[in-house]
Amino acid sequence: MPNKTFFWFFLPTGLAMILFIGLPIISTGIQSFYAQHDQVVKEVKKCDPFGCTVSIVVDQEKTSKIREEKPLGKFNGFGTYVDRNHLAIEEIGKFWNETNSFGEFVDQVTNLPFYKALIFTLTYCLFVTPNVLLLGFIIALSLNAVTRRIRGPLIFGTILPMIVTPLVGSLVLFWMIDAEGIIGANLQMLMDDPYLSLKSSKTLTWITIIIYGIWHHSPFAFVVFYAALQTVPQEPVEAAIIDGASRWQRVRHIVLPHIYPVVTFVALISLMDNFRVFEPIIGFSAEGSAQSLSWLIYDNLVNEEVILFGSAAATSMMTIVGIAILLAPVLIRTWKEFRTAR
Amino acid sequence: MLETGGKFTTDAYSQAWTEGEFWKASRNTVIVTFFVVTISLFLGTLGAYALSRSTRNYAFWILIAALIFRAMPHITLVSGYLFPFFQLQIWGILPTTIVVLVAINQPFTLWLLYSFFKTVPKELDESALIDGCSYFQAFRHIIMPVMWPGVITAGLFSLMLAYNDFTVTALLLNQENHTMVPKIQSYLGTNQHEGNLMWAVSAVVSATAPLFMLVMFFQRQVISGLTAGAVKG
Incomplete structure (x- = not known):
């Protein structure tokens, strides 16, 4: 396709991406170097029959004037x-x-808001990503072995968690683990502890959010693995059966090497998605014990008095740096492959 | 919090839909979803077709750039939108949100449609070009008619993104224009009295039901969409 034609075909989507993904990142970068204005104060002398007092009050007029002149802040x-x-x-x-x-020292540092959020985000990624891969792979293997007739409904049931609105999914689970909800009440009975609550302890909240994350993301891994399994050639598998390889040996030495590129792809995508964990925290009302980087930004942006653009932008920039570090190995590999391919 | 074992009633539904103004939220969701899906598909098919038919290096780099854009957490983008949008006074209205969701959705749509266009043989449009079609005519009359499965799949994914989104809609729309998901969250924020929590429960059911129906109907397309990009990669 000639360059000119390509340009006109690609212009609308390219423009949309540059204007609403590229520019905002630059805008965030600029905002992160500014902070909201301090309030202008003035001394007011107030005299009454008993003497004069000097009090300091906020000069509303001047404050709003400065805010209007330089909306970005100082x-x-x-x-x-x-x-x-x-x-x-x-x-x-x-x-x-x-x-x-x-x-x-570590205890003190991890109580600082940014580090607290970073640790939660990384813990979430660290636990959810491998479990999603593992669970997705196991489900894909087992569904692949089921007779064709019942596969359709089974697949539909398996991909449901992915379709459900994340906020809604987490809300439903949150209601279920409530002390009066179906899971919460049964747990209390099982443990014989009427005061047991999954919401009260920090560790239990983290575990709940991580389990929710695995539940929500596994279907994606499952579907991609399932599709990849359909492309595994049958001859080597049959040869391995004749040679007496066990089921595990066949998976380990034939299936896994064949679908390896797909595994990296799924790992990459789910790492990206897990790093932005946010909706479950809102759904579980878990702000108190679990905060992610995305939640910190959200919290700054919905601040009641004045929106903390600078603070939100700085956290955003550091989140982007985090993403870049996560993606770097894959990007470098792609670049190397691209160079050798030429 | 939840009262179970009470008598059967549909009060929460009727109250949420009328008093809670859930009807407005669902109307907004329909508007946002409809426009996001149509515009995404229009931009996406054009761009992905160009990418799939270009043999230059830059096509490869554009796809990589799209992958990087895909990785950006939505909330970081929103923190970049808010300030300019306030200044331009386009914050809070539906069209802004629609455009933003379309843009956020583009990288994934491009990748998905790109892998679908790759499965359509090049000879098809080449023969059309020899017969005197322009690239656009070949795209419109020769390629698009055989691309419907891919377009439906990409449409479903755009729909799911627009329908399920919380981050963008909660922060870029004002109270009046909220779609369903931020509306549900706002019912939770005011749960001083029990009524509102039951509104949230009924709203959750109301919001999930149409999504289930739709995906049940288009199950095959969802699966083929998820697999199209991955298997060849």
């Missing part, structure tokens, strides 16, 4: 990045000097 450089709510360089230094043991 220039802050990397100030937002290093403040207490983000990288907290100063606080970490202080903790390092003040704490006695390393454990105590």
Whole structure:
């Protein structure tokens, strides 16, 4: 296809992506260097028969005037990045000097909002991604062995979790594990502990969110693996059966190497999706014990008094850096393959 | 929180739909979903066709760039939108959200449709070009008629994205224009009295039912869509 034709065909979608994905990233980058204005204060002298008092009040007029003139806020450089709510360089230094043991230091650091969110996000990725791959693969293998007649309904049932709106899915599970919900009440009976609640403890909340994540993401892995299994050539499998290979040996030495590229693809996509974990936290109302990077940004953007653009933007930029680190190995490999292919 | 074992009633449904203004939210969802699906497909088919028929290096790099764009968490993009949108005074209205969702949806749609277009033999449009068609005519009259399965699949995925989205719709729409998912969340925020929580429950059922029906109907397309890109990769 000639360059000119390509240009006209690709222009609409390219424009949409540049305007609404490329530019916002740049806009976020710029915003992250600004912080909201301080309120302008003035001294007011108030005199009554008993004497004069000087009080400090917010000068509403001047404050709103400055906000109007420079809506972006005041220039802050990397100030937002290093403040207490983000990288907290100063606080970490202080903790390092003040704490006695390393454990105590780690404890203090992980209580800072950014690190707390980072640790939750990474834990979530670390537990959900491998389990999604494993569960998806097992389901795909077993469904592949089922007779064709009942496969259709089974597949439909398996992909349901993926279709359900994430917020709705997590809400339903949240209601089920409520002390009066079906799972919550049964757990209390099973454990013989009327005060047992999955919502009260931090660890249990994390486990619930992770299980929800596995439930929601496994169908994607399953469907892709299932499709890949259809392309596995039958001859080597049959030869292996004749040679007396067990079921596990056949999977390990024939099926897995064949679908290996698909496994990396699924791992990449689910890593991307897990890194942005957000809706389950809203659905489970788990803000108290589990905060992700995405949730931190959301929290800044729905701030009641004034939207913290700078703070949200700084967290966003660091999230993007995180994504870049996750994607780097794959991108480098693609580039190398591309160069050798030429 | 939840009262079970009570008498059978559909009060929560009728209240949520009328008093809770869920009818408005579902109308907004229908508008957003419809336009997101149509515009995404229009832009996506054009772009993906060009990508699949180009032999240059830049086509490869555009696909990689789309993959990187796909990885961006939606909330980071939203934090970039809010400030400019406030300044331009286009925040809170449905058209802005529709355009944003279309753009966010493009990378995935491009990849999906790209792999579908690759399965259509090149000879088909080449012969049309020799017969004197322009590229656009070949695309419109020769390629699109055989692309319906791919288009339906891509449409379903756009639909699921627009229908299920919470991040973008919750932050870019004002109260008045909320779609179903942020509306459900707003019922939760005000659960001082029990009524609103039951509204949320009935809203959840109302929002999920049409999605189930649709996917049950188009099951085959969903599966083929998920597999199209992956198997060849």
